[in-house]
Amino acid sequence: MATSQHQDESLAAVPVIEEPIDDRLTPLPSPPQSPEIARTRSPAIHPKAENHGPQTVQGWSKREFHKWQPPFYMTVFFLVGFSMSIAHCIFYPKLRGKLVGDSYQQEEKLRFGTAFAFLAQICLSASVWIAHTQWMWRTVKQRGKTALTVEAWNCVIGADTSVFAVLNPEMLRELRLASAMALFAWSLLLPPFFTPATLFIYNDINIVKVSGMMPYPAIANVGEAHRFSYSPPTQRGRTQNRDDNSRVFTGPRTALNLVTAATSSLGEILQADLPYNNSAYSISFYAPIVKCSDADETHAGHIQQFVDDGIATTYDDRKEVDSAYYSFVPTYNSGGNLTAVWHPRQQTPSRPINELWMSFMRSKINDSGERVKLRHYQICKPHKASYNLHISQYHGVQTISGNYTIGNTVPFPSDAPDKTSDMVQHAYTAFMWTICDQLVGKFAWFTSTASANTTSQAAAQFGVIESPIQRTSLLGSRDFDAFYDMDEERGLYINQRPDSIFDLSDQRLRDKALARNRTLDVLIEELSFNTTVSLMHNRLFT
Structure with missing residues (x-):
């Protein structure tokens, strides 16, 4: 029993020095030994720990986060989407009553209108999703991870990939603004399916009244x-x-x-x-x-x-x-x-x-x-x-x-x-x-x-x-x-x-x-x- 006590005192006397965590594998601890085996074995010798200062993993670079980027991108996408919406609303009324020459001109006008609607949709949606993401992390920072359950946080993070995630009751109850932004972003997909997002062109005659000489039989002339x-x-x-x-x-x-x-x-x-x-x-x-x-x-x-x-x-x-x-x-x-x-x-x-x-x-x-x-x-x-x-x-x-x-x-x-x-x-x-x-x-x-x-x-x-x-x-x-x-x-x-x-x-x-x-x-x-x-x-x- 004296031997065991001496061994414990020896181990306790070894100083412990904290080292920075690196990517090297740490050996697993030895399995516990029985008292009989411990009395016959010599005490373990530990190497002396030295402090080499802070260490960095080779290949890693320091990452800097610019706080101006999200507002900038959100503003740019909003302006582009708003401009495409205005162009879309101006483009179609300009075509009203215009005579279509052939099928190629009709398809060309359809392509322009579809492009305006598509760009307006994705740009406005991107602006809303950026705001949604920033609001989500702001909520995490203010309220902590314990504000919602894991299931609710999963729906908050995956709201931009599945419309069903927005329907989570806890998310709708606790994060009303984030839920509203997500629902609004998904609703931007609907306008292109209705007029004037689509262009309907039909054969018609552009009637213009002019005064001019028109032919008639001149037999009495x-x-x-x-x-x-x-x-x-x-x-x-x-x-x-x-x-x-x-x-x-x-x-x-x-x-x-x-x-x-x-x-x-x-x-x-x-x-x-x-x-x-x-x-x-x-x-x-x-x-x-x-x-x-x-x-x-x-x-x-x-x-x-x-x-x-x-x-x-x-x-x-x-x-x-x-x-x-x-x-x-x-x-x-x-x-x-x-x-x-x-x-x-x-x-x-x-x-x-x-x-x-x-x-x-x-x-x-x-x-x-x-x-x-x-x-x-x-x-x-x-x-x-x-x-x-x-x-x-x-x-x-x-x-x-x-x-x-x-x-x-x-x-x-x-x-x-x-x-x-x-x-x-x-x-x-x-x-x-x-x-x-x-x-x-x-x-x-x-x-x-x-x-x-x-x-x-x-x-x-x-x-x-x-x-x-x-x-x-x-x-x-x-x-x-x-x-x-x-x-x-x-x-x-x-x-x-x-x-x-x-x-x-x-x-x-x-x-x-x-x-x-x-x-x-x-x-x-x-x-x-x-x-x-x-x-x-x-x-x-x-």
């Missing part, structure tokens, strides 16, 4: 009438448009024929050559219109006489037996007699009546329920008219609406060397000439006059369309149904019956759909209106 009619001077040695006051009308210009033929074939108004792709304007002008009406008994008798003369005309191997449509321009020949010109005319001095005479058969259901055909006689005349139109064109789509007031008729020019020609009358007559060239001709039924032997190549009976109408949209008129019924009525084939006339072919159905099954007088007036407006297709006519 004396200075432009020469573009419509070909009227050479009656005397030699004249200067054009100076002393050639007396002229002779010989026919329309080829350009006018082209516009009329295209309009009649298409069945609608041609695209106007407007100065702007997107424009709308209203105009009033004077131009011709062709109006058809029933002929009186005297003229009906003259028309029927020409129909009979046409049927009586003999051909080499065929004979006309019935006429479903006959249209012509009454013209005086050199002997002063009235003749029927039922073919398109060529440019030449002539003395026609500025009218179109027609005879056709129209089907009708009588009081007994039977389908009968009645012959009608009509006369078409050119009239002066006052047009009031509203023309609009948006992205290539043209819309024309309006009305017109019909005036006096326009007779054929009667020029003399000592008279000044009315060039507007020449232009109106040229217009009527081109309309008549689309309508003259005949729809008739013929039979063969050749021998009825089996070797003959001639058809026994057949229908003939000798009229430019076959190339126009007027072919579907209901006034031509009588001609197409002749196949069944005259038994062109053995299996055809009169009651099968209502079984229309596919092509006939298409023709009638284009003409909307209307009568000739309505279609001819519409054709003249469409042709007048279609003059704006050629800029030379405006």
